[in-house]
Amino acid sequence: xxxxxxxxAITDLMADFCHFLDDDRLEEWLDFFTEDCMYKVLSxxxxxxxxxxxxxxxxNKNMLRDRILSLREANIYNIHYDKHILGAVRILEEKNGDYxxxxxxxxxxxNQDGVSELFSVGTYRDLVxxxxxxxxxxxxxxxxxxxxxxxxxxxxx
Amino acid sequence: MQNEPxxxxxxxxxSRIPYAVYCDPTIYEEExxxxxxxxxxxxLALDAELPKKGDFLSTKVGETPVLVCRDNDNSxxxxxxxxxxxxxxxxxERQGNSPNFICPYHQxxxxxxxxxxxxxxxxxxxxxxxxxxxxxRKNIHLHELKIESYKGVIFxxxxxxxxxxxxxxxxxxxxxxxxxxxxxxHILGYQRQRIFGNWKLYNDxxxxxxxxxxxxxxxxxxxxxxxxxxxxxxxxxxxxHNITWNALGTDDEKTTEEGYEGTKNVYNAKFHLKDMSMLQxxxxxxxDVTLVILSVFPNVVFQQISNSLCTRQIRTDSNNRMELYxxxxxxADDDEDMTRHRLDQANLVGxxxxxxxxxxxxxxxxxxxxxxxxxxxxxxxxGGKGKIKTQKSLVTEVPIRGFYSYYCELMxxxxxxxxxxx
Numbered sequence: 001x002x003x004x005x006x007x008x009a010i011t012d013l014m015a016d017f018c019h020f021l022d023d024d025r026l027e028e029w030l031d032f033f034t035e036d037c038m039y040k041v042l043s044x045x046x047x048x049x050x051x052x053x054x055x056x057x058x059x060n061k062n063m064l065r066d067r068i069l070s071l072r073e074a075n076i077y078n079i080h081y082d083k084h085i086l087g088a089v090r091i092l093e094e095k096n097g098d099y100x101x102x103x104x105x106x107x108x109x110x111n112q113d114g115v116s117e118l119f120s121v122g123t124y125r126d127l128v129x130x131x132x133x134x135x136x137x138x139x140x141x142x143x144x145x146x147x148x149x150x151x152x153x154x155x156x157x
Numbered sequence: 158m159q160n161e162p163x164x165x166x167x168x169x170x171x172s173r174i175p176y177a178v179y180c181d182p183t184i185y186e187e188e189x190x191x192x193x194x195x196x197x198x199x200x201l202a203l204d205a206e207l208p209k210k211g212d213f214l215s216t217k218v219g220e221t222p223v224l225v226c227r228d229n230d231n232s233x234x235x236x237x238x239x240x241x242x243x244x245x246x247x248x249x250e251r252q253g254n255s256p257n258f259i260c261p262y263h264q265x266x267x268x269x270x271x272x273x274x275x276x277x278x279x280x281x282x283x284x285x286x287x288x289x290x291x292x293x294r295k296n297i298h299l300h301e302l303k304i305e306s307y308k309g310v311i312f313x314x315x316x317x318x319x320x321x322x323x324x325x326x327x328x329x330x331x332x333x334x335x336x337x338x339x340x341x342x343h344i345l346g347y348q349r350q351r352i353f354g355n356w357k358l359y360n361d362x363x364x365x366x367x368x369x370x371x372x373x374x375x376x377x378x379x380x381x382x383x384x385x386x387x388x389x390x391x392x393x394x395x396x397x398h399n400i401t402w403n404a405l406g407t408d409d410e411k412t413t414e415e416g417y418e419g420t421k422n423v424y425n426a427k428f429h430l431k432d433m434s435m436l437q438x439x440x441x442x443x444x445d446v447t448l449v450i451l452s453v454f455p456n457v458v459f460q461q462i463s464n465s466l467c468t469r470q471i472r473t474d475s476n477n478r479m480e481l482y483x484x485x486x487x488x489a490d491d492d493e494d495m496t497r498h499r500l501d502q503a504n505l506v507g508x509x510x511x512x513x514x515x516x517x518x519x520x521x522x523x524x525x526x527x528x529x530x531x532x533x534x535x536x537x538x539x540g541g542k543g544k545i546k547t548q549k550s551l552v553t554e555v556p557i558r559g560f561y562s563y564y565c566e567l568m569x570x571x572x573x574x575x576x577x578x579x
Binding site: 056069074 | 500517
């Protein structure tokens with residue numbers, strides 16, 4: 001049985017993760033990850049065929065920092081707002097104080113004309129660890145059903 | 158046709174491209190026949206995707222769904238993915254293995270050579286219904302494309318007027334395919350990108366070495382590709398295919414600073430990554446070429462960016478929509494570490510590519526801006542006007558003119574000072 005405190009802390013983390021992305025607080029968003037984190041966006045099509053290729057992969061926090069730096073300094077992409085709608089958070093398993101967590105998401109993008117479109121729908125499959133009582137992600141993996149990426153994948157999912 | 162936008166190619170060297178060519182749905186319709194079903198070779202798939210007898214996959218030639226399979230004699234076939242009965246999509250799966258193809262609508266069954274083998278209730282029930290007496294299933298065969306493969310790359314053509322594949326590719330392209338497929342490959346996976354623009358805008362993009370070092374700042378900043386480096390654009394004899402190439406570490410700070418002077422946010426010598434492993438180039442060839450973007454008319458790009466290898470297939474949806482279908486691969490003898498390195502470098506390209514994410518957006522923004530400017534023309538003069546030939550610098554867009562010279566030939570568009578659309 002997973003305690004209410006733990007459950008609430010993990011649920012808050014999942015929600016905060018999305019809101020920080022939506023609010024363009026990308027540099028602070030990095031704090032939700034451990035240094036040895038794994039952040040991946042996987043195509044459901046590849047996953048189903050056991051193919052290893054990711055849509056985006058950062059195998060440590062530095063690679064994730066680079067991705068954010070590149071977005072800020074180098075890349076030119078469609079100017080948009082993101083809005084994540086997070087489904088119910090399921091805690092699947094606890095092992096040595098680490099938690100396997102899953103939740104569905106849908107992610108809408110709104111362009112500069114105020115037109116919103118569904119950009120991505122999928123499932124987070126995460127590993128949450130507690131560092132000094134604070135939950136953070138060691139693994140954040142978004143498996144996207146919308147693997148036909150509309151335009152381009154710029155801001156993280 | 159009435160009200161057809163005036164399509165003019167005012168310069169015989171194709172240095173002006175009419176915007177109508179990206180916008181007009183009637184041109185798009187004609188392209189499906191004259192280009193994709195014309196005397197061209199279209200990329201279909203890689204041999205490595207169909208290693209076993211009975212393996213099949215769904216692909217596209219332009220907008221036409223096509224099925225590729227390996228039969229029990231180990232021969233490859235390509236068919237229009239359409240049942241000969243009532244036109245149902247015969248195969249719905251992207252990829253798989255099957256001893257035959259059974260249409261989901263009325264269970265007509267075809268073998269792997271495309272021959273109709275069975276129809277349920279051929280004699281009807283109790284002497285009533287069923288097929289007419291003169292129905293001979295031996296006469297019914299899926300609409301088959303001619304295919305040829307070279308070094309495990311499978312091409313198909315609808316036309317019996319196509320020249321042999323190797324003549325179509327030419328020695329320059331064959332050299333690059335030999336280089337990229339110098340040993341067996343294995344598939345790492347796929348990426349798909351929906352691009353809201355005309356398919357030719359993407360062909361323009363990959364035949365434009367000039368943009369690579371300007372739009373893609375990630376490239377320029379980290380020195381993977383700078384316009385100041387040794388490189389160029391090799392064309393085949395007809396100018397329809399293009400090979401953009403460059404070599405790492407062949408520029409110096411002075412030429413780079415001078416060349417990029419006055420540009421906005423492109424080249425920034427002070428910008429460094431925290432994890433440089435992704436940018437590491439592991440030499441795999443005897444030459445110093447670290448980037449090859451090989452574009453083969455009309456529907457495919459072959460890529461080597463350091464150790465990131467893939468094909469990019471252009472699949473059209475309509476005059477202003479396309480899918481870019483990326484197939485990433487490594488070599489069959491890669492160890493685990495090399496595979497991981499290739500997967501890391503896959504972050505550089507594709508819809509989420511640190512380098513290339515801009516392209517999907519650039520194509521759409523051109524489409525948006527030219528929609529109501531169809532009587533105007535794009536200017537293509539960088540690298541020079543006049544004769545279309547191989548370029549010894551990256552500051553060029555001459556390969557775009559090469560693409561349109563062959564395109565206009567196939568489409569029957571007259572080019573030159575007084576040329577107008579028929």
